[in-house]
Amino acid sequence: MKRYYYMDVLNIFATFAVVMLHSTGYAFWNVGDAPWREAVVLQVLFIFAVPVFFMISGANLLDYRLKEETSSFFRKRLHRIAIPFLFWTIVWFIYQNVQEWHHPWSSWHTYARLFNGLMHNSVQPIFWFFYIIIGFYLSAPLLTKIFTVENKALVQYLIVLNLIINGVISYYYQVKQQDDFALIGGFSIGLSGSIVFFAIGWYLKHFPLAKRQTHLLTIAGLLSVVIMIVATIVLSDRRGQYQHQVYTIWGIFGITWSVAVYNLFQRWLINFQPKPRLARLLKNVAGASLGVYVIHDFFIDTISRQGFLKNGSPEQFYGMPVLVWLLSVLLVLLIKKIPLLKETV
Numbered sequence: 001m002k003r004y005y006y007m008d009v010l011n012i013f014a015t016f017a018v019v020m021l022h023s024t025g026y027a028f029w030n031v032g033d034a035p036w037r038e039a040v041v042l043q044v045l046f047i048f049a050v051p052v053f054f055m056i057s058g059a060n061l062l063d064y065r066l067k068e069e070t071s072s073f074f075r076k077r078l079h080r081i082a083i084p085f086l087f088w089t090i091v092w093f094i095y096q097n098v099q100e101w102h103h104p105w106s107s108w109h110t111y112a113r114l115f116n117g118l119m120h121n122s123v124q125p126i127f128w129f130f131y132i133i134i135g136f137y138l139s140a141p142l143l144t145k146i147f148t149v150e151n152k153a154l155v156q157y158l159i160v161l162n163l164i165i166n167g168v169i170s171y172y173y174q175v176k177q178q179d180d181f182a183l184i185g186g187f188s189i190g191l192s193g194s195i196v197f198f199a200i201g202w203y204l205k206h207f208p209l210a211k212r213q214t215h216l217l218t219i220a221g222l223l224s225v226v227i228m229i230v231a232t233i234v235l236s237d238r239r240g241q242y243q244h245q246v247y248t249i250w251g252i253f254g255i256t257w258s259v260a261v262y263n264l265f266q267r268w269l270i271n272f273q274p275k276p277r278l279a280r281l282l283k284n285v286a287g288a289s290l291g292v293y294v295i296h297d298f299f300i301d302t303i304s305r306q307g308f309l310k311n312g313s314p315e316q317f318y319g320m321p322v323l324v325w326l327l328s329v330l331l332v333l334l335i336k337k338i339p340l341l342k343e344t345v
C-alpha cells in the first residue's frame with residue numbers, strides 16, 4: 001500500500017500543536033491582560049490539532065476493507081488504543097492521587113473513583129480523544145459501507161448536513177450559552193459532531209480539492225481564525241469569563257480552519273517521497289504521536305508545579321512547548337524499545 005508521507009508530517013505537526021495548546025492554558029485562567037490575548041491567539045491558531053488526527057484516521061481507516069478483514073481490524077486497532085488508554089489512565093490516577101487527591105490506597109472507594117474516572121473521563125480530561133476514537137473504531141464496519149467512491153454524493157450529503165446541524169446551529173447555541181438538546185438531540189442520529197472530521201479526511205484523500213478550491217478554503221480558514229480570536233476576546237471581556245466555546249473544534253469556524261490546515265499540507269506534500277533515512281525518521285516520529293499525547297502533560301505539570309517558568313511569559317508559551325515535545329518524543333521512542341512497555345505507547 002502506498003504511504004502518504006504528508007500524513008506523517010501532519011501527524012507530527014498536530015502532535016506539536018497539542019503540546020502548544022496545553023502550554024498556553026494561561027488563556028483559561030486570566031482575562032484581559034496582554035499575555036492572555038497572546039494565549040488566546042495561540043489557542044485558536046493550534047486548535048486544529050485533534051481534528052487533524054481524526055481526519056488522518058478517516059483517510060486511513062474508512063478503506064480498511066481493502067486491506068484486511070473486520071476481525072483483524074478490530075483486533076489490531078482496539079489493541080492499539082485500549083492498552084494505552086487503560087494503562088495511562090491508571091498511571092495518571094496514581095500521579096494525581098499522590099500529588100493532589102490523597103485518597104487512601106487501602107480503601108475500596110479509591111478504586112471506585114478510578115472506575116468512575118474511566119466512565120466520566122475525570123482522571124485526565126485530555127483523554128476525551130480516546131472515547132471518540134474508540135467509538136469511531138466500533139462504528140467503522142458500518143461506516144465503510146457508506147464511504148465508497150461510488151457513494152460520493154451520499155458522503156457529501158453527510159458532510160454538509162453535519163456542518164449545518166453541528167457546525168452552524170449547535171455552534172450558535174454554544175456561543176449564546178444556551179441549551180441545544182431539544183433541537184440537536186432530535187437530530188443526533190448520524191450527526192455526531194466527530195464524524196465530520198473522519199468523513200472529510202476520507203473525502204479529501206479520494207477527491208482532492210482543485211487549486212482554486214484550495215485558495216478559497218485557505219482564505220475561509222484564515223478568516224475563521226480572525227473571527228474566533230476577535231469573538232473570543234470581545235465576548236470574554238463582556239461576560240467577564242473566558243469564552244473558549246467560541247473556538248470549539250465542533251463549530252463552523254473551528255472546522256473550517258482545521259480542514260484548511262489539513263488540505264494545505266495534503267496539497268503541498270501529496271507527491272512527497274523522502275529519501276529512505278528521512279522516511280524512517282518521519283515514520284518513527286509520527287508513530288510516537290499517541291505516546292506523546294498521553295505523556296507530554298506530565299512534563300507540563302511538573303514544570304508548572306515547580307514554578308520554573310513565569311505564567312504568561314514567552315518562555316512558557318514558546319520555549320516550553322518545544323522542550324516538552326522533544327522530551328516526550330525521545331521518551332516515547334525509548335519506551336518503544338522496552339518489551340514490557342512498548343504496547344503502552
